[in-house]
Amino acid sequence: MNLKKFIKVLCCFIIFNLLGSTILGAGMPDTVKIITEKGTLNKVQYDGYDIQAERIRIDGSNDIVYCLEINNKYPSGQSFSLNEKPTDKVSNVIAAGYPNRSIAELNLDNENDAYFATQVAIWVAHEGYDINKIKGDNSKIVEAIKSIYNEGINKKYDNKIQTQVYKTNDESIQEVIVISYDDLTAEEKAESEQMEYPPQEG
Template identity: 60%
Template structure:
């Protein structure tokens, strides 16, 4: 029985390592095309202004994408090229936010709320917003924004997902950051693998 348990634990460990290496080593495309969803996910208030977030989508990809410059336009079918720019503070915010942290870990109801809170935290970083002055009727979202921002500033987390900044030739459009992300979380993939390799008796 002990040997069977050891084999099972070893198998799960190896599966996790393979999945991690696949995610971290995933190749990011040089060029992408991004569209913006028409409906805003949610809105908060800051300094008397409404700040709304629309979700970005990459054509033919499930990678998660965020805008970086709130004072520029959202992309609408623009083509983007991978940049060599790196931003450690941004990477720390991404590590504290979605999808590195699930909606449940952020105490939110769904992925859209987690995406929204992460986008506001990113803009707060670049614009210098005081996250404690952001207002919303949804207290859970407010707390998530603060958690992501403060956790990122403190560099509390490491991201298992690869991310890259992309730029478009249209200077009126925001730069974006793209996070390489599969449909399934690692936990879900491990559970799927476990169902295929059940523990052996003996």
């Protein structure tokens, strides 16, 4: 390997490690404003009841946000404060879902389906539902929900991105889980650079 190529590979290696240790370890915000988008994404059935989900997000941020408590109300612009880490069970389910795994990896057609499947799997894990009782008209979504849940419970995937639980002062509003989108893009960028400049022998 000539000197220039060696330096390039060394620099990429250093950048990759810095991204992993610094950017991915960056702190989450202390407070966030959570809003709910209009419209229901999809629905499935559990034990004769409909489970529907809407999409929530942080105002002015690309971070992915999920609800945690299915029986509480959706946020409507409240301020949420950093609370704690999700339980190991929920964290493992998140690792098996979107965005830690891509839409294609989940065998789904679009981002809304991937978000919905992950949201339902999180509720199943948090509430202690029987995953085998999830039914629905869209077989791909039902299979994705079961896959995310089962592979999460079996700890099949490592979570590459930070997740934190946030809560608001209103006890009737669901607690939420914020997933750092910046961590995800940093991880993808680091992996892309590593693939572009792989270590070479000789």
